[in-house]
Amino acid sequence: MELKLTKPLCFFDLEATGTNVAKDRIVEISILKIFPNGNRESKTWLVNPTVPISKEVVAVHGITNEKVANEPTFKELAPAINEMIKGCDLAGYNSNRYDIPLLAEEMLRAGVDFEMKNSLAVDVQTIFHKMEQRTLSAAYKFYCGKDLEGAHSASVDTEATYEVLKSQLDMYEDKLQNDVKWLSEFSSQKNCADIAGFIIYDKKGREVFSFGKYKGKCVEDILEQEPGYFGWFQNADFPLYTKKVLTAIKLRKLNTKLK
Numbered sequence: 001m002e003l004k005l006t007k008p009l010c011f012f013d014l015e016a017t018g019t020n021v022a023k024d025r026i027v028e029i030s031i032l033k034i035f036p037n038g039n040r041e042s043k044t045w046l047v048n049p050t051v052p053i054s055k056e057v058v059a060v061h062g063i064t065n066e067k068v069a070n071e072p073t074f075k076e077l078a079p080a081i082n083e084m085i086k087g088c089d090l091a092g093y094n095s096n097r098y099d100i101p102l103l104a105e106e107m108l109r110a111g112v113d114f115e116m117k118n119s120l121a122v123d124v125q126t127i128f129h130k131m132e133q134r135t136l137s138a139a140y141k142f143y144c145g146k147d148l149e150g151a152h153s154a155s156v157d158t159e160a161t162y163e164v165l166k167s168q169l170d171m172y173e174d175k176l177q178n179d180v181k182w183l184s185e186f187s188s189q190k191n192c193a194d195i196a197g198f199i200i201y202d203k204k205g206r207e208v209f210s211f212g213k214y215k216g217k218c219v220e221d222i223l224e225q226e227p228g229y230f231g232w233f234q235n236a237d238f239p240l241y242t243k244k245v246l247t248a249i250k251l252r253k254l255n256t257k258l259k
Contacts, residue, residue, distance in 0.1 A: 001169040004178045005036040008088040009122070011165075013157040014099050015061040017053050021101045021196060022239050025049030026074055027063045029103075030154035031084055032162055043084060044155045046071040061152045078110035089180050091122040093136050093161045096188065101196040101239055108240040116195060120184035124165045127187050131172060136160060143167035194245040198238060207249055219246065220253050 003009065011032040018024035030044040046063070048071045058064050092099045100121055107114035128139045140148040140160045144167050150156040169178050176183070193199040193207045199219060200210045207219040214222050214229075223230055223246075230250055234243055 001166055001173065001178060002038060003034060003166065003169070003180070005034065005180060007036065009034045009091055009180060010085045010088045011091045011158050011162045012085070012095070012099060012103070013092055013154045013161065014102055015063055015152065015154050016102060017049050017051055017057055019098065021098070021105055022237050024102070025051055026102065026106050027053060027068055028061070028154040029077075029081065030158040031081070032158045033084060033088065034162070041084075042155075042158075045077050045081070047077060048073050074106045075110040078107060078112050082107065082112050082114075089120040089122065089184070090116075091124060091161070091165065093139075093157065093164075094123065094125040096121055096123040096126065096192075096195075097197070101241065104195055104241040105239050108244065114241065120180050121188070122165070122180060122183045123187040124161050124168070125187075127168055127176070127183070128164070130186070131168070131175075136164075139164050143171060194239070194242040196239050196242055198242045199245055199249075207245075219249050223250050223253065 011034070013030050014026050015028040016024045016026050026047050027049050028044065028046050031042065033041040035041070046068050048068045050073055053063065053065050053068075090100060100116070104114045104116070124139075125136070128134060132139070132142060134142060136157060137148045137151050140146060140163070143164050144160075148156070148160055151160075165183075169176055176186070191201040193201060197210055199207050202208045202216070202218075208216055209219060209222065210216075230246065233246055
């Protein structure tokens, strides 16, 4: 089943120096852009992360320090990457919890004002786990009937993710809707305000913290009651996008008081 799109949908996959969104760096990014008329555009970039890639990580994706030594940095690539995904919805495998937060972190670090407010996110892994509970290689075998050769290559994983989503729509035609907004809502694990899930929305639509001693507490209330918490948060090891969201909440509260 082909996807019904109202605007382009970018499937993407990242390989990085590790899994810490706030600290690790992208070493490869592959984007497969699907247009509403069915046309496709794809691009893969190797990235110099400017930090060492450990042997343990190289063993996973095969990208060595030597391989990326003369490649452009993410800051140099950011304008081209941003241009390709601008105005698009995003899709990936485990992308809500890893790829999108890491991409946002790298974009903000490069000075690009990355924003997801007007974009939807479809996480194919979440759909898979809600339906069958497996991994990408198993998902590819299960849905597409083929072995995934070259797993942990960004371009291979990106293409496989696209094929898996189309096969999911075929297999669960009576349960899944061929609509990006519906798929985004279905594959969302929680209603996050900051992508990474440190700040979420409660049933009343208020931003609340999802962790620590203020878990479940309204962000606006905590920032007002504990003025020093904002400074601690900004200096702590949280993703830049999360810090950006927290700053926006603080400024919104201040603007409300000034009116």
